[in-house]
Structure formats: structure tokens, C-alpha cells
Amino acid sequence: MTVDADAFDDASYAIASAKRAYCASLRLAIAKGIDRSRAVLAMAKALNDAFDDILEANTLDLEASREMAVPELILDWLKLTPQRLDTTVEILQRLGEFSDPLRRVRTADYQLEDSQTYSQLMPLGTIALVYEAFPELAAIAAGMCIKTGNSIILKGSTEASHSNAAIASVLQNAIAEIGLPAGCIEFISSEHASSTRDLVTQEQYLNLVIPYGRSSLIQQVVRQSTVPVLKSAIGNCYLYWSLNSSLEMARWTIIDSHNSEPDPVNAIEKVLIHRQTLPSSLTTLFNSLKEKGFEIKGDLELVEAFPQLQLAQDNEWGSAYLNRNIAFKLVDSLEAGISWINQYSSGHADCIVTESYQESRQFALGVNSASTYINASPRFSRTPSRGDAVFLGMSNQRGHRRGLINLESLTTVKHIVQGNGRF
DSSP, X not given: OOOOGGGOTTSOHHHHHHHHHHHXXXXXXXXXXXXXXXXXHHHHHHHHHTHHHHHHHHHHHHHHHHHTTOOHHHHHHHOOOHXXXXXXXXXXXXXXXXOOOSSOEEEOSOOOTTEEEEEEEEEOOEEEEEESSOHHHHHHHHHHHHHTTOEEEEEOOGGGHHHHHHHHHHHHHHHHHHTOOGGGEEEOOXXXXXXXXXXXXXXXXXXXXXXXXXXXXXXXXXXXOSSOBOOBOOSOEEEEEOTXXXXXXXXXXXXXXXXXXXXXXXXXXXXXXXTTSOHHHHHHHHHHHHHTTOEEEEOHHHHHHOTTSEEOOGGGTTSOOOSSEEEEEEESSHHHHHHHHHHHSOSSOEEEEOSOHHHHHHHHHHOOSSOEEESSOOOOOSSOSSSSOOOOEEEOOSSTTOEEEOGGGGEEEEEEEEEOOOO
């Protein structure tokens, strides 16, 4: 099928971009794995060579954002440093060196008579990334999409307009030199009036939308999209501190979870404490966290017992702070803690610290989150030190593709039946 995007002069830029990306996806889907890997490696090299231009563009964004009194949280997400760019280049290089994630043949669970049935991973097609700040995220997402044979449309926030444009231009030039279709990486700049709705309603060309940012952005995309959405989540992860666990374990888990850079994807922001926990242990924990720069809040019962705490309002238990604020709440039992987490957590990564195997199993099976962590920090890393993996983020969907968003999350399965020719 051939679609001439230029023939639609009256269409919005978002629609034209979707058409170009769709056409490119048809060619990219049959490209050789070695060519897709070469493209990702070329993207890494081009990004590395363009550090100065990208950092200069980022400086313009930061200056403009400060003049507009953009919140410090967004400024931190927006800021690029040589270290952050180095990390992005390393991720792209790692992606380029991975084996081809496509064409992996798997025997099907069922077999038809006189034939052989098998399945293999295939690209989804065209993926749109709608992201807030995090300009380097565009390069990582583009690398993951090219590696998996998908085209991608990038739509970033206005605050990062110069940075986004600079990075997109570098990536587009890199894949063009390798010979891949130009529409493999489409970029919708802030200069175009295309709205998010214009993009996420192009179901005839898009196969998936991934929103990344604050909860307000995620919910906007979910409400407007007519295309399947892979929801991501940041923050508002819970920790249940059991009586069967040490103070030091709880302290370490909380602090380590906030060390993700730059986005606090799995930062623990709420802690549920068994009501029988010793007040002296709580005092020690509160003081230790304050020394590390955390603001400590508590429910009404804790604030009455520890006047130095701020009162956590009712609407805070289901919302992410996305900073170094932590709210503590007393609960009567593990069962009560699980029930509270299932009601108020963001649902993508929740933890328990306990020395009881029975409690750990009860928590792991009872908490309806995409990932649960037992005596382990939920700290997020895009490039874990072990294994061949790169992660874009965390999904909190209660259905398709829960948990870590990796290369396989950007693929689908095709079933193939090979007959023996008998009639």
C-alpha cells in the first residue's frame, strides 16, 4: 500500500507525520536486522558528535523556562548534562549490539493436522511518543523502535522545544545516511499547531501511543486517544514496613529508590507502618531521612504523636510528589496495607521489607501492581548491569504489557501455519 502524504495539503502536520511514519514502517518491518542495528549505532555516533549543539539548544530551553517560572521539577527533567548525554549514547550503543529481537521463531501451543504452526515476534508498526521534558528520552525511544522495526513519531513539550528539535535532527540525519526511510523518525515541533489529540486519534496509521511524564499528561492521552496506549507511571510507589524487618532495611530501601537519574520512576513516596512499630524506631527513621534532605509527612495519628511532621492531606495518598517528600501512615495489619496500596498506589512498583516468607508471598500475590519488590530497592535503571536489556520506563497497566517497557513490549506475535501441501 502506498500513501502520498504530500497529497494532503489541507491535513494537519500531525496527520501528515503519521502517514509518513506509517509508510516508513512498512519498509522498516522487512529491513534486515543488521541494517537496523547499524542505524542505531549510527544514531549513537551522531549524538555523540553533536554534544555541543545539543547542549547549546538545551541552554536556550533552560533560560526560557526559568523566565517563564517553570517548576524546578520540570527544569531538572529538562536539563541535559554531558553525563546524561553520555548515558544516552551508551544505551544506543548497547541497543545496537543486541541480537535482533525480531524473527525469533517459537513453536505454537497448538498444532493443526498435516501442518506445522509456529509464531514469531514482529514489529507493532508505528509508535507515537508523547513526552514531557526528558529530551534524551526521545533518542532512547527512537533507538528501541528502530531496533524492533517500528517507526516512531516524537512529540515533546514546549519547554524542551530547542533540545527536542536538535536531537530529532541528529537522529533523522543518522538514519538517512544508513539508507532507512526518512519517515522512520518523525518529529512534531512546537512550531506546528498540531495538538496531542490530532496525533493520538490517527488509528489508521498508529499502532501504539506511549505517554511519558506527569500523571496529568498520561490521563490526557488516555482520554483522547483512539489508539492503544501503553501507560507509564512515575512515582507514588508504596513501601510496607513489617514488624518482621529492621529499621536499616526500611531506611536503605527508601533512600536508594530515590537515586534514579534523572526521573524518579520508582521512588518510594509513601510508607505504611504497622501500628505496633516502636516510636523510638520511627523517630530514628524520621531524623535519618531529614538529614538526607527529605520532607516528612504523616497521617493525623502520626502527626499527633510526632508534632514535627507535616500533615498529609487526603488527596496526597493517591498522587505522586515527584520530589523528596515522603508520607507515612499507620495500618493495623499487612492485609490493611495491601488494601490501601491497591486503592492508592500508582500500581507499577510497590515494596515490602520483611523477614517473614509468608508475609512476602502474601504481599507479592495480594498487591495488584505491575511489579513487587521484596527486601529490595525498586530503584529504576534503563540499563541494568546484568542481562541484555534496556528499559524505557515502567507501565502500570492492569492488562497488556505490565511492568518494565523493554524491546519485546514494542513487538507483537504473528502466528504462521505451514502446511505440507496435501489436498
